[in-house]
Amino acid sequence: MIVMLIIGLMIELVDIPFHLIFLHLGIVQPSIPFICVLWWFMDLGLYNGFTIIMAWSSFHRYLFIFHDRIFLPGKKRFLFHYLPLIILLLYILIFYIYVIIFPPCKNTFDYTLPVCNDYPCYLDDVVLGIWDSVVNGILPTFIICIFSVAILIRVYHQKRRLVNQRNQWRQQRKMMIQLISSSVLYLMPNVPLSLLILAHLCGLPEDVGVDPQLYFDYLCYFVCCIHSQKRFNNILTQHNLFFV
Template sequence: MADDQSSNDTEIISFASSEISLPRVTRFWMLLLFDVSSTICALFVLFCVLINHKLRSTVNNHALIVLLFLGLSLQLIDVPFYLNFIIHSSVTPSNGWICLLWWLVDIGMYNGGTIILAWIAFERHIIVFYDQLISTRKKRILIHYLPMLFLILYSFAYYIYATYYFPCENIYDYTLPFCNGSPCYLSDPIMGIWNFIINSALPSFLEAFFSLSFLFRVFWKKYHSHLPMQWRKQRKMTIQLMSLSSLNMAVTFPIGVIGVAHLCGLPQDVGVQVNQYFFFFSYFVIFLIPFICLASISGVNRKFQEKILCRRQRQVQRFTATVKPEHFKSNITMQH
């Protein structure tokens, strides 16, 4: 009986350290409402960009398209898995392939998005300050397309290998979110450190560095350079970049700090609950990115205003014109 009690206590501690204290019902509705609206927004943005040749061929939109597709993989696979877990209080169906797919999307696609965000921050310097490097088709292939293609292929290749083929034994706990959220390759001294430093911490640091340096260079050029500058275009690009970076860094920076502290000797049980909250709220980074793209891509924003907002305004105006105040007055008079 004592052994059973000890086992139960261990399970409770394990559960507490692997799932945030926010009630599951609250998490369910938060994720569901944001996921549905964000998915619709992401599909709308992608539709507008992909059917419009000008938007589709604009260099600074390409990485955003990749980012939105990576986000959709989390919105259409990761989040539904989490909602299904909340409904059944376990991973259902309880199969290892579900856990592997969940890990691949949750860890791999999210970190892939972080890598792409770092590339976006770096590429903005090229687009604004060194546009001659992408002035021809050959230069665009070398400077723009090939690096981005390499980052995409690297992200998929690394996480597919690490998740499905790395020689280690996974332990699945179907009673916890993400099947305990710890694929075995993260415990490997090489793969685990590589994943944290190269795929997570370094891209986050580079994203912050390139974003802040881009902001500094834009303002420096505006106020201290006598060269002509398309300020309106640069302002939109700056706001877009800073919105994306600030949103992502608000979550990834604390996670990175805690991770580095653990590598430097901080006990593993310190900051676990805080880390779990940041991991949960990282979903909202994915949810909000489509809305930032909607607001910052001019052609998409214009189409949204024309198709959605103007249509709604016309409906309101039509209703107002149909139901006039004097109608109410005459009805009231007749009733009296």
């Protein structure tokens, strides 16, 4: 979770200010390749990296809830807890540094579109484009879905068996709620996006779904408001009292 928070913070510190500047000026500023490459690396590279880590977190949490013995101190703990995360982080950095910062082709930047058109040249490569879309984007999203549902099913079937082990049941329920909550918030905008990308790979024209895709892109920023409703209500109440 700490790794995901760090990655998410890095993305938002770049993505949100750049979007606000573009929406205010109608153009990417400063209009230089470095800004586009940085924005692509955060918006595509680290965002897909976040998806991959989220998928691993879903699988990891499944193991931690139902096979917690493998995380006891020792070689197994390093093998199942730390090593996969290290490998995934190295893969994310190496892959996206290669395809975005040192691409095997020539990038073109459109400063009149959000995220400089958000289309690095490697996406036109048959192997790299499909690999990134499927392995780094679509597959992790469905892994999150699968293990979230699997945890719900396993917990439901084990609830009766653990009815006399209240402490263990409470611990499992707490971890399950944490995972399902974060997974649902993430999947709300990303499942439609993944299905749209999959449809484009299967032959759907690229111009179909452009507007919905833009809406779902911006919807990602609003999922945090679900748990902030009470705070917003308090702010609005204080605001109304101030002006009354």
